Amino acid sequence: MIKEWKAIEQKKLAQVYLIIGIEDYVINQTKEKLLNAVLAEDEQEFNYANFDLEETPIETVLEEAETLPFFGDKRLVIASNPTFLTSEKTKSKIEHQTARLEQYLAQPADYSILCFVARVEKLDERKKLTKLLKKQAVVIEAKRPSESEFLKWIETKAQENGFTIEQAADKRLMELTSGNLTTAMNELDKLMLYQFESKKIALDDVEKLVVRSLEQNIFLLLDKLIARDTAGALRIYYDLLKQKEEPIKIVALVASQFRLMNQLKLLEKKGVSAQQAAGILKVHPFRAKMAAKQARGFGKEELDFALLKLAASDFELKTGFGEKTQKLEWFLFELEDFRKAKRA
Incomplete structure (x- = not known):
């Protein structure tokens, strides 16, 4: 504090x-x-x-x-x-x-x-x-808190209000809010209201009540890609469209994450840790940590291919070329085909 x-x-x-x-x-x-x-x-x-x-x-x-x-x-x-x-x-x-x-x-x-x-x-x-x-x-x-400091902020606020929060619930709250302290504190207020009588916040409470941020959905979408689950990635994309998220915003966030993974992979080769890279690249430490983990699921050629295709999709979206909801779909299919060809 x-x-x-x-x-x-x-x-x-x-x-x-x-x-x-x-x-x-x-x-x-x-x-x-x-x-x-x-x-x-x-x-x-x-x-x-x-x-x-x-x-x-x-x-x-x-x-x-x-x-x-x-x-x-x-x-x-x-x-x-x-x-x-x-x-x-x-x-x-x-x-x-x-x-x-x-x-x-x-x-x-x-x-x-x-x-x-x-x-x-x-x-x-x-x-x-x-x-x-x-x-x-x-x-x-x-200053932005480190992961341990972030968890301490949540735990301390809960304790000040007479609540206990499970360690797993604390970590999950950080994940679902993408390390955004303001959002996490607002969600904690909601959780404390929900468990006002018991004064105990469990992992299940977090899963039921805390809405995933758009950034967290993008993390999950990329996790599906790493697992070569294109159908799963598409389901997340369609859910975001149902939530009225704009395709151009979704593509921009996916591109931003691929760009970050590429930068982290280059820095990692120079012996720079994810924590150090967060300072160099001026991104949230939690985001850098998650992106570094995801970057290990892609080869350098795959990241370069993804960035090239996403740049083209972004240009087409901004110039009104084609059906905007299909841009990310085509990207996912093209990336899947490229990765299959690499394995062949």
Whole structure:
């Protein structure tokens, strides 16, 4: 869990916070905890402001922070996307007078809580302003959890609510939500409501109540291909069509997974682990782990063939050529024929 949350919940508040990372659950929970700790519900309309720094200059944000609270004692100001703290290029034409922020950090308004949300994996530590802000602010890391950390998040939330969850159920919840912590936490709320009386969550509960994510269905479809079960892969595809999923989206996700498997296979030859590759390729560690496992079921030539055919299907879908629901069907048949020819 996030150690800084306890102080926020106890209303031991800092004047400036800096959230760094791409895990939406941690970001959204931190913002919610700050809002609940700083302002009563009837104070939020006048004393809460949320800015996007790709659309608003930092001076406007600081003016808001320096404005006295209205019908209350505190003001909460959240500023997202401070690209001036990173090395990333931005399309925004907004110019920020960062010297104003340096001045503010030297003497922040004691009646305001200013929170920066940087949805990046890391800031540019070479910049003077980055160093200053990290020194002055309470820094909260919103990094994506590892597999063990993910399972701990689920287990801890269950325990905090007086529930126990089977280890197998915990792992299955992670699989069905494709390692998406926000989705997993929402599904856990549903499971706790379902087992409110017994306070025990079992694997069977997860199987009955948790809906597979689209990404998880794509994993299963590829598992069928690895097992050379084209009919099984087609059944999953038809189920997705019944759920109103668009063929172009399904093809794009299948292509993305094949591309990832190809990249992981190349990195594996260089001695790079799936965990390390996740950082290099900027993908979720759980997805990298699953893709690395699936990649072992395909040869390099099969992956190259699949990517070539999927690129052609994607082009035809985008240009309106042919019946869109048939594109993935033809791909599955062509891949099956190619693999049979390889074995012959």
